[in-house]
Structure formats: structure tokens, C-alpha cells
Amino acid sequence: MAPIVSRPWRDGDERGMEAQHVTVDERELKEFCEQVFIRLGVPPKDAKTTIDVLVLADLRGIESHGVARLPRYVNGVKAGYIKPIERSRVVKETKTTALIDGEQSLGQVVSRKGMELAIRKAKETSVGIVTVRNSNHYGIAGYYTLMALEQDMIGVSMTNAAPLVVPTFGRNAILGTNPISVAAPASRERPFVLDMATSVVPRGKLEVLDRKGLPMPPGWAVDETGRSSADPSRVLNAMAKRLGGGILPLGGEGEEHSGHKGYGLALMVDVFSGVLSGAATGLKVNAEERKPDVGHFFMALDPAAFRPLDEFRLDMDRLARELKVSPKAQGQTRIYVHGEKSFTRMERFRKEGIPLDPKVVEALKKIGSELGVKWPK
Amino acid sequence: MAPIVSRPWRDGDERGMEAQHVTVDERELKEFCEQVFIRLGVPPKDAKTTIDVLVLADLRGIESHGVARLPRYVNGVKAGYIKPIERSRVVKETKTTALIDGEQSLGQVVSRKGMELAIRKAKETSVGIVTVRNSNHYGIAGYYTLMALEQDMIGVSMTNAAPLVVPTFGRNAILGTNPISVAAPASRERPFVLDMATSVVPRGKLEVLDRKGLPMPPGWAVDETGRSSADPSRVLNAMAKRLGGGILPLGGEGEEHSGHKGYGLALMVDVFSGVLSGAATGLKVNAEERKPDVGHFFMALDPAAFRPLDEFRLDMDRLARELKVSPKAQGQTRIYVHGEKSFTRMERFRKEGIPLDPKVVEALKKIGSELGVKWPK
Numbered sequence: 001m002a003p004i005v006s007r008p009w010r011d012g013d014e015r016g017m018e019a020q021h022v023t024v025d026e027r028e029l030k031e032f033c034e035q036v037f038i039r040l041g042v043p044p045k046d047a048k049t050t051i052d053v054l055v056l057a058d059l060r061g062i063e064s065h066g067v068a069r070l071p072r073y074v075n076g077v078k079a080g081y082i083k084p085i086e087r088s089r090v091v092k093e094t095k096t097t098a099l100i101d102g103e104q105s106l107g108q109v110v111s112r113k114g115m116e117l118a119i120r121k122a123k124e125t126s127v128g129i130v131t132v133r134n135s136n137h138y139g140i141a142g143y144y145t146l147m148a149l150e151q152d153m154i155g156v157s158m159t160n161a162a163p164l165v166v167p168t169f170g171r172n173a174i175l176g177t178n179p180i181s182v183a184a185p186a187s188r189e190r191p192f193v194l195d196m197a198t199s200v201v202p203r204g205k206l207e208v209l210d211r212k213g214l215p216m217p218p219g220w221a222v223d224e225t226g227r228s229s230a231d232p233s234r235v236l237n238a239m240a241k242r243l244g245g246g247i248l249p250l251g252g253e254g255e256e257h258s259g260h261k262g263y264g265l266a267l268m269v270d271v272f273s274g275v276l277s278g279a280a281t282g283l284k285v286n287a288e289e290r291k292p293d294v295g296h297f298f299m300a301l302d303p304a305a306f307r308p309l310d311e312f313r314l315d316m317d318r319l320a321r322e323l324k325v326s327p328k329a330q331g332q333t334r335i336y337v338h339g340e341k342s343f344t345r346m347e348r349f350r351k352e353g354i355p356l357d358p359k360v361v362e363a364l365k366k367i368g369s370e371l372g373v374k375w376p377k
Numbered sequence: 378m379a380p381i382v383s384r385p386w387r388d389g390d391e392r393g394m395e396a397q398h399v400t401v402d403e404r405e406l407k408e409f410c411e412q413v414f415i416r417l418g419v420p421p422k423d424a425k426t427t428i429d430v431l432v433l434a435d436l437r438g439i440e441s442h443g444v445a446r447l448p449r450y451v452n453g454v455k456a457g458y459i460k461p462i463e464r465s466r467v468v469k470e471t472k473t474t475a476l477i478d479g480e481q482s483l484g485q486v487v488s489r490k491g492m493e494l495a496i497r498k499a500k501e502t503s504v505g506i507v508t509v510r511n512s513n514h515y516g517i518a519g520y521y522t523l524m525a526l527e528q529d530m531i532g533v534s535m536t537n538a539a540p541l542v543v544p545t546f547g548r549n550a551i552l553g554t555n556p557i558s559v560a561a562p563a564s565r566e567r568p569f570v571l572d573m574a575t576s577v578v579p580r581g582k583l584e585v586l587d588r589k590g591l592p593m594p595p596g597w598a599v600d601e602t603g604r605s606s607a608d609p610s611r612v613l614n615a616m617a618k619r620l621g622g623g624i625l626p627l628g629g630e631g632e633e634h635s636g637h638k639g640y641g642l643a644l645m646v647d648v649f650s651g652v653l654s655g656a657a658t659g660l661k662v663n664a665e666e667r668k669p670d671v672g673h674f675f676m677a678l679d680p681a682a683f684r685p686l687d688e689f690r691l692d693m694d695r696l697a698r699e700l701k702v703s704p705k706a707q708g709q710t711r712i713y714v715h716g717e718k719s720f721t722r723m724e725r726f727r728k729e730g731i732p733l734d735p736k737v738v739e740a741l742k743k744i745g746s747e748l749g750v751k752w753p754k
Contacts, residue, residue, distance in 0.1 A: 094503045096473055097682040126471045127504055131683055154653075167700050169709040174700055182645050184652070192648060194641040200634055217633055226706025244704065250638055251627050256594055257577055257634070261627055264571040264715045265642075267700070268559050271569060275561070275692045276531075278684045282699045305474040306508055307655045315652045322659045323544050323551055323644070327621065329603025332546040338641045 021355035028376035029354060030055050032368065033067055039371040040077045041084035046109045053108040053139035056146075058354045060342035062195075064204050065140045068360045072137075073106070074367055081289055082106055082136050088113060096125045099277060102135030104291065108143075110135050111157075111296055115144040118300040119151050126305035131272070132296040133279035137161075142195035142339075145183035148300045149191050152309055156299035157181040160273040162286035164239075165199045166246040167267075168260040171226025173239065173246030174282050177202065178269035183339070184303070187313035189320040193339025198266040199247045206232040206247070219252030219259075221245065228253040272297040398732035405753035406731060407432055409745065410444055416748040417454045418461035423486045430485040430516035433523075435731045437719035439572075441581050442517045445737045449514075450483070451744055458666050459483055459513050465490060473502045476654060479512030481668065485520075487512050488534075488673055492521040495677040496528050503682035508654035509673040514538070519572035519719075522560035525677045526568050529686055533676040534558040537650040539663035541616075542576045543623040544644075545637040548603025550616065550623030551659050554579060555646035560716070561680070563693035570716025575643040576624045583609040583624070596629030596636075598622065605630040649674040 030051050037047035050073070058066030076082035087103035088110045098117055102110040114130040121128025138144075141157045148155025161176025177197040184192045201220050209216055210232040223229040224244035238245035250262030274281035279295025286292040303312040320337045328335060349355070356364075365375045407428050414424035427450070435443030453459035464480035465487045475494055479487040491507040498505025515521075518534045525532025538553025554574035561569045578597050586593055587609040600606040601621035615622035626639030651658035656672025663669040680689040697714045705712060726732070733741075742752045 092683060094682050097503045099683045125502065126474045127506055129504055129678065154648075166706075167703070167712050169706050169712045170700070171704045171706045174703050182648075184648050192644065194645055196635075196638045196641060198638075200628070219634055222706065226704070226709065250635055251577065252634060257596055257629060258573075258627055260713075260715070261573045261575075264573060267569065267696075267715065268571055270696065271531075271559075271561050271693070275689060275696060276680060276683050278688065278692070281692065281696045301506065303653060305471050306469060306476045306653050311655065312652060315655070315658065316648070319644075319647060319652060319658045323547070326544070326551050327548045327603070329543075329546050329548045329599065332603065335544050335546045336637075338637070338644065 020358055022358055022361045023353035023355050024361075024376065025353050026055060026059070026350055029058075029067065029356075032364070032373060032376055033070060035373040036070065036074065036367055036371055037084075039373060040074065042077070042106070043085065046086055046106060049112050050106050050108040053112075053143045055354070056143050057140045058356070059346040059349050060140070060142065061345045062140055062342075063357070063360075064202060067364060068357065069137075069139075071363050071367060076136065079289060081292060086110070088132075088135075090117070096121055096127055096129060098130045100130060100132045102132050102294075104134060104136065107136035107138035107294060107296075111138040111144055111298070112147070114296060115147045115155070115157070115298045115300065118298045119148060119153060122153055122300035122302050123151070126302045128300045130298045131277035132298075133277035133293065134291070135279070135294045135296055136292050137294060138296055140195060141179040141181035142183070142193055142342075144298055145181040145193060145195070149183050149185050149193075151300070152185055152302075152304070154185075154301040154303055155181070155183045156297070156301070158269045158273050158297040160270045160279065160281060160285050160295050162292075163283050164203060164247055165249055165263075165266055166222050166226065168249065168254065168263045169226075171222065171224065171244045175249075175263075175266040175270060176285055177247065178266045178273070180265070180269060184316060185309075185313055186316035186320060187310070189317040190337065190340045190343050192316060192320070192337060193342065195339070195342075198250055198262055198269060200250050200252055200262065201247060203236075203247060206236055210236055219248060219257065221247045222253065269297075397735055399735055399738045400730035400732050401738075401753065402730050403432060403436070403727055406435075406444065406733075409741070409750060409753055410447060412750040413447065413451065413744055413748055414461075416750060417451065419454070419483070420462065423463055423483060426489050427483050427485040430489075430520045432731070433520050434517045435733070436723040436726050437517070437519065438722045439517055439719075440734070440737075441579060444741060445734065446514075446516075448740050448744060453513065456666060458669060463487070465509075465512075467494070473498055473504055473506060475507045477507060477509045479509050479671075481511060481513065484513035484515035484671060484673075488515040488521055488675070489524070491673060492524045492532070492534070492675045492677065495675045496525060496530060499530055499677035499679050500528070503679045505677045507675045508650070509675075510654040510656035510670065511668070512656070512671045512673055513669050514671060515673055517572060518556040518558035519560070519570055519716075521675055522558040522570060522572070526560050526562050526570075528677070529562055529679075529681070531562075531678040531680055532558070532560045533674070533678070535646045535650050535674040537647045537656065537658060537662050537672050539669075540660050541580060541624055542626055542640075542643055543599050543603065545626065545631060545640045546603075548599065548601065548621045552626075552640075552643040552647060553662055554624065555643045555650070557642070557646060561693060562686075562690055563697060564687070564690035566694045566697040567714065567717045567720050569693060569697070569714060570719065572716070572719075575627055575639055575646060577627050577629055577639065578624060580613075580624060583613055587613055596625060596634065598624045599630065646674075
């Protein structure tokens with residue numbers, strides 16, 4: 001399982017190949033991918049959930065977490081560390097909290113159950129918190145906070161992930177890119193949907209520069225000496241050979257730009273997702289293919305417990321507008337609120353089709369032909 | 378009221394005057410400051426709470442939030458926007474949540490009540506969440522999460538603050554340095570205490586470089602054009618004259634180092650502290666001296682709701698040690714876990730006395746002589 005990354009405001013610019021993208025209809029893409037999972041023994045309902053999470057990533061422009069990842073899930077099921085039949089169970093529960101053992105089920109299926117349970121509890125007691133251990137990669141963190149939004153709630157979602165991020169003053173990756181998503185409903189404005197890795201960049205950005213032979217800006221990643229490097233090839237090589245190196249936390253190298261804060265946020269996510277649930281943490285996350293033991297954290301909070309929902313929504317609008325209408329930096333034309341770009345993209349891709357990298361399409365077709373599922377076109 | 382800043386891992390290096398520091402005994406300093414508040418009409422118990430928060434900042438090395446701030450509180454009480462007699466009241470409550478109207482009481486007194494209530498609720502229902510509106514500056518965010526630690530709970534504390542941070546692609550400060558503190562208990566290791574502003578640096582760092590005539594690193598702050606500036610004097614001047622400019626969110630300028638993530642975290646803090654409580658948000662925080670209307674958020678979460686406390690603590694230890702023993706970057710000798718430096722400093726300062734800037738001591742003595750309170754030496 002690869003690290004979790006997030007590129008909230010990016011278009012398909014990382015691969016520099018928008019023009020070459022193949023466009024696929026959302027329904028047809030989902031149907032294809034669901035059939036793939038069904039052939040692997042995943043019940044239709046759970047296949048639907050999993051694909052819903054993957055395709056939402058593509059719709060929102062986080063293609064690194066979209067159907068491009070299907071081959072890894074297929075491999076996970078084949079290798080046995082992802083169980084096609086959902087087996088998760090609640091092992092500890094109070095009126096406001098629950099701990100779920102994922103029993104190595106599909107991360108998306110367990111996580112959807114987790115957030116559903118958190119929401120159900122929040123409907124009863126204003127707040128619900130569910131942690132999950134022994135799970136697999138859960139896709140985009142934002143999928144689960146959007147579930148809370150549908151119920152007029154504030155949602156929080158976090159997960160730990162395989163080590164890729166180097167702590168401040170360290171030289172080895174110990175923490176994952178450990179993302180955080182927080183969503184809150186608005187009224188006429190788009191809801192606020194923060195969905196971010198706690199690293200400065202995702203690994204994908206290093207790979208893009210490496211392919212283009214371009215240097216990295218300082219403060220993105222360190223090589224095996226633990227110092228910031230401009231050479232993506234050296235860093236990726238060191239990481240692949242486990243010589244050291246890795247991506248820097250948000251804030252970059254050392255303390256000059258407060259890299260220790262990004263490191264602290266990544267560690268906080270590991271505390272809430274890993275330690276609180278009893279899942280693996282740090283180097284142990286996904287250390288063994290046989291048992292990735294990923295941990296997640298979900299919270300649903302009812303704003304109406306504090307003030308009338310309408311007032312909350314209107315104040316969200318007011319704050320969003322205040323930011324958006326404020327004067328722009330020289331050379332800039334627009335200030336965004338988090339989630340806004342992704343909602344616009346979703347609407348466009350739902351109408352015009354989802355752009356996929358031709359290499360991703362090739363990989364999907366290959367899986368389809370192996371499992372006897374026909375590619376839509 | 379000035380912005381909230383946090384320098385988790387810094388010694389007194391910002392002012393470059395450790396050697397000139399005057400050392401004052403913790404008890405004597407507290408006694409002096411409490412008497413100042415008592416003369417202003419603050420009841421002894423509330424004076425004690427307020428000074429406890431201020432002196433803890435000095436003990437933990439966050440001197441920008443320590444007794445150096447006493448003159449501002451004195452002015453706030455004199456000007457009437459800080460009410461010396463605590464008047465806060467719970468205006469909405471469920472078993473797990475509460476909304477407190479601070480009624481312009483001392484931020485520390487209201488916030489202590491807020492976190493106490495959150496902890497009390499968490500003891501009953503595993504989680505307690507309290508938001509506060511119509512409050513004043515609450516000091517260091519970490520004070521309140523340390524309260525949760527004392528009860529073997531995870532604590533979360535956030536507050537909004539007067540605008541000082543420019544959103545990504547903007548040119549005016551709209552958000553505060555909006556800090557987040559999260560604390561979680563460990564066993565033999567120090568507890569995890571993250572206490573960070575969501576800006577890349579506090580304003581104090583610009584002021585230090587300005588005094589020394591040194592340039593700023595790129596990505597700390599923008600001038601009135603909204604572009605990153607190396608000239609602290611220009612930025613501070615633009616901010617003071619309300620021409621624009623301000624500090625950048627964690628991640629710096631634009632998206633290259635993910636400044637939009639720091640901006641998203643600052644906005645998230647405003648949603649939880651300001652929107653959820655119905656306090657001021659964005660530009661309106663502390664916009665009028667007559668009614669600062671600062672908002673706070675407090676959460677206490679019982680880890681024992683998920684797993685036995687001892688297991689939680691041991692896994693916190695294991696994760697902290699894994700980080701600390703991992704290989705160091707070239708030229709570095711130590712990896713820290715958040716809060717560690719501050720705990721060491723607290724122990725030293727409690728034994729050896731608290732080092733204070735001579736200018737701070739002068740200001741305190743002046744207040745003392747005005748109010749008839751004798752400086753300890």
C-alpha cells in the first residue's frame with residue numbers, strides 16, 4: 001500500500017498530460033470497476049462503496065487516489081491481506097465512541113461503516129467518535145467528511161499510512177503522509193472541505209520532476225544524509241533502497257519555516273488514528289504485507305448542539321466570502337476556500353466525463369481482460 | 378489584543394539577550410502579578426488562574442505569551458473590554474457539549490472553566506466539547522490541553538485571534554495565527570504536547586530581524602503587494618498602517634510548499650473556535666476594542682473509551698522512542714517529540730528562576746508602582 005497524498009488545488013498538471021487524457025463516463029467507469037471487485041469475491045454493495053471512494057478521488061482531481069490505484073487493491077485481495085468479504089466488528093463501544101477492528105477488510109468499506117456509526121452517535125449525543133484498527137488503505141480522507149456534510153454535520157477524518165515522512169532533524173521516514181480532512185456545511189457558499197496530507201508534497205511530485213529531469217525546490221524532501229536535496233532521483237532511489245531520506249513535513253526542513261509543526265501534525269494524526277485505536281503506528285504501518293494494520297479516526301459533530309444550524313451556515317458563508325472578496329496578491333486573480341476547486345471539478349467531470357491517464361486505462365483494461373470484465377469502450 | 382504566537386522549540390534566542398535576562402523566582406513573580414490583578418478588582422482565585430496561564434508560558438519558553446503581556450491585560454481591564462469580575466455563563470448545553478458566553482471576562486478564567494466542563498463531560502460520556510464566544514485573549518493554547526493530561530485525557534484547544542495571516546493568493550491579513558494544541562498522555566516518555574500557531578512564524582520573529590537590520594527568509598511574510606518580502610521593516614510598516622501584507626500561513630507563499638494547507642488549518646481553527654461558538658471570525662476578531670469577541674474550542678477525550686489507558690500510554694512511549702532513536706540528519710544530534718523541550722525548560726526554570734527580559738521587568742515594575750504592588754527584589 002502506498003502513502004496517502006493530497007493535492008487539494010491541483011489540476012492534472014503533475015503529469016503534464018491533460019491533453020492526452022482519455023475521458024470516461026462516471027457511471028461506466030464505476031460499473032467496470034465494481035465488476036472487477038465482484039469477480040474478486042467482493043459483495044456488490046461493498047464493491048459499490050469501494051469504487052465510490054476511488055471514483056470520488058478522480059472526480060475531485062486527486063487522481064493519485066482514484067482508479068489508478070485499482071491494481072493495488074486487486075493485488076491486495078489476491079495476496080490475501082485485503083479480505084474481500086467484510087469482517088469488521090465493533091470491539092468496544094460507548095454512547096459516543098466506538099473502536100472497530102477492521103479484520104483486514106477493505107479500508108473503504110470499514111471506514112464507511114465507521115463514519116456511519118460516528119454520525120449515528122452524533123445524532124443521539126451531538127458527537128460521535130470512531131477509531132478503526134487493523135484496516136487497509138481507506139482512499140481519500142475527504143470521502144468520509146463529505147458523508148458528515150450530507151447529514152449537516154461537521155466531519156473529521158484522519159488515517160495513518162506507510163512511512164514516507166522524515167521527522168524534523170531526522171534522516172529516515174518514520175511517519176506517513178498522514179492526512180487530515182475536516183468538513184463543515186455552509187449555505188450558499190460551497191462547504192469547507194479541507195483534505196490535506198501533513199507532508200509538504202506527495203511523493204508523486206518528486207516522481208514528476210524526476211521524469212522531467214528537473215530539480216526540486218529546497219524543503220520538499222531529504223536524501224539519505226537527512227538534508228534537503230534538489231535531486232528527486234537521488235531521494236527516490238535512497239527511499240527505494242531503504243538507505244534513508246524521505247519527504248519533509250509541511251513547513252519543510254528544520255525549524256526555519258516551522259517544519260516541526262508539520263511533523264507535529266503528522267504525529268498527532270498517528271496518535272488519533274494509530275495509538276488511540278491500537279493499530280500499527282510509525283514504522284509498523286503497512287510494514288508487513290500480510291497485515292497492514294492501518295488505523296483511522298472519524299468524528300461527527302452536530303453544529304446544532306452549539307447554535308441553530310442556519311446561523312452556523314450563514315456565518316460559514318460570511319467567512320468564506322470575506323476571504324474570497326479580499327484583495328488579491330500581485331499576479332493573482334482569485335482566493336479559494338478549501339474544497340471549492342474540487343466541487344467545480346466534480347460537476348465538470350460528471351458532465352464531461354472523467355479524464356484518465358492512458359497508462360491507467362491500459363492497466364485497468366489489463367485487469368479487466370484477466371478477470372473477464374469488459375472495458376466500456 | 379495582539380496575535381497568538383507559539384515558538385514550541387525555541388529558547389530565548391529571538392531577542393538575542395539571554396545573557397542579559399533577569400531571573401525571577403516563579404512564586405515571587407506569580408505573587409506580584411496576582412496582586413496586580415487583585416488591585417484591578419479581579420477576585421484572588423481568578424487572578425491566580427490568569428497568572429498561572431501567563432507564567433506557564435514563561436516556564437515553557439513561550440515568553441511572548443508570558444508576563445510580558447501583563448500590561449496589555451491591565452490596559453484591557455482599565456479600558457473596560459476585559460471584565461475583572463467573571464460573568465461567563467453556559468448558554469446551551471447537552472450531555473457532551475456546551476456553549477459558553479464569556480461575557481468579556483478574562484479569557485484565561487473562562488477558558489479554564491471551559492476545559493473543566495469539557496473534562497467533566499468526558500468523564501461521564503467519554504468526550505466533552507465546549508466552545509466559547511465573546512471572550513478575550515486566552516494565553517497559550519497548551520495550558521488547557523495540559524489540564525486534560527492531568528486527568529489522563531487527550532486534550533484539544535484552539536482559539537481564533539486578531540487578523541495577522543494572509544490567505545493563499547491574498548494580500549491582506551484576514552485570519553489570526555489561530556493556534557492548535559493537542560496533548561496526549563504517555564507513560565515513561567514525556568506526554569505529547571503540540572502547541573503551534575498555524576502561521577509559518579509569529580510576528581515576533583519579524584520584529585527581531587527588523588531590529589537587527591537583517592533580511593527575512595522568503596516565505597515568511599508578504600508586503601502590501603501580497604508577494605513574499607525579505608524586508609521585515611516594510612512588512613511591519615504596511616501592517617501597522619493597514620496598507621496590507623501580513624504573515625504567511627504554515628507552508629509559505631502560494632502552493633509550491635503547500636501554503637494553502639496552513640491557510641486551511643487557520644481557517645479550520647476559525648470554524649471550530651469562531652463559527653461554531655458564534656464568536657467573531659476573520660476580520661471581526663478583536664476588531665473593536667470594546668468587544669474583542671474572541672472564540673475558543675476545547676475538547677477532552679478519554680482514551681480509555683477505546684482501549685485500556687496503560688496500553689495507550691505504552692504505545693505513546695513506543696512511538697516517541699521510535700522517533701527519537703531514529704537516525705539523525707547530518708549535523709543534528711537529537712530528534713524531539715513535541716512538548717519535550719518545554720517540559721525540560723519548565724523544570725529548569727522552576728529550580729533556577731524564570732529569565733525575563735529587562736524591558737519586561739521595567740514594564741512590570743512600572744505597573745507595580747502605579748498600583749502599589751512591590752516588585753519582589
